[in-house]
Amino acid sequence: MKSIKGKTVLITGASSGIGKAFAFEAAKKGANLILTARSSQQLNDIATRITRQYNNKVQVIVADLSHKEDIAKFNGVKTDLLVNNAGIGKWANFLDEASYEEMLELNINALVKLTQLVLPGMLERGEGGVINIASTGAFQPCPYVAVYCASKAFVLSFSEALYGEYYHRGVTVTAVCPGNTATNFQVAAKADTKGMSVDTAEYVAQKGLEAFFKGKSYVITGRVNYLQSFLPRLLPRKSMINVVSGMMKKRVATN
Template sequence: MKTIKNKTVLITGASSGIGEAFAYEFAKQGSNLILTARSEDKLNFLASKISKEYKVKVSVFGGDLLQKETPYKLYNQIKEAGLSIDILINNAGFGKWTNFLDESIEQYEDMIEININALLKLCHLVLPDMIKKGEGGIINVASTGALQPCPYVAAYCASKSFVLDFSEALYGEYNKKGITIMALCPGNTTTGFQSVAKAYTKGMAADKPQDVAKQGIKALLKNKSFKIVGTMNYIQSFLPRFLTRKAMINVVSSMMNSKINR
């Protein structure tokens, strides 16, 4: 994409954290917004604040992506409102830091529903319209955890590996048709993720959600297929290329075990 000014951006999980930061950053650059999350009250407050401050159009559609039919309902509501999606930000998601058997299968099913299934459905829904226009953008929020197996964060990181591979594969299919589809891979970020995940991140460096959003938009405009946020995260991403897979598993296992079973 050449510009995001006057484009309409759908952001999932927009009520806080990285999703909220994306809302502000796109609005600052002149984009109109469609915000969705479960917390409709928070979305309405955010929409009012952003529209007044940046003079852009902000629409709100509440919805719970844990419900399998929500992506379809959301897309239909947006179309019925006469809106068109130029850019999709698949940001909604959650994780758990835990011994695998210490979490319920229901939690893992919910994680997969939001992190993978809802993301895939929304991509499938918006792509045909983007192809007709010959232009569009999708940012799927993955994680640096997608870059290698992560003991003690097994299901979450595996779900984000799907997001990374899926996004880059779609880039290969649709980039020549004018659509930029990229995976954004932030590391530890100061959001509510840690509380939900019960993640012990004391002593770990952390990026601000505003920086994650800025780097994501910049990478989208540069037609990137993926973006690792943060210089140190980028440098560390090369480790799996130099270590055997077993050695990499042992490195991550040792690091995470000290945080989970402390």
């Protein structure tokens, strides 16, 4: 797919951050939108702004994708491009969190299920695609961010595998791997990112769509992030674990 003008783009986690940036970037390129998140007010505010600015059709579906019953709201929804952006993370000692069920439901299960729902229609039409938001944390084990980064490693592997299955049938699956991004994620995840390089959500959305249009299976956004992603390929795995552990231990309150 080389253009989304006149196409329908479904974006999860669209009420803020990278999801919101994807909504405006897709609208700028002429797409009609289906926006979903938990916040009705934020979604409707974004929908109003996009309609006024670009005159695109925008549908809002309020849903909590960590709940299986809410995913049923998307049965029968037709979309040409799905952007699986919804996700949560925590920077903490593994045992400091009582449960990771919501994180795994949202970061993995909801992403897989929504992809299953939209792929048949895309294959029938012979075009379409999925953009899955992964992370630079997908490239190595991350002590103190263990479950989040492992979930994003799943997203990266899953995306590349589906790319291999469906690219020759006209459907592109692209994993977007941003590093530190200026969103509300840091607050919710209790992430200490002081002194780290940071990209804007708008930059991530632009580069993500660029990679998708070029038919790439994945993209790492940001030059610094791209260079850092090569380190796990150069060091022994145990050495890489020690490097990340030493770095993250300073940024997480440990017991």
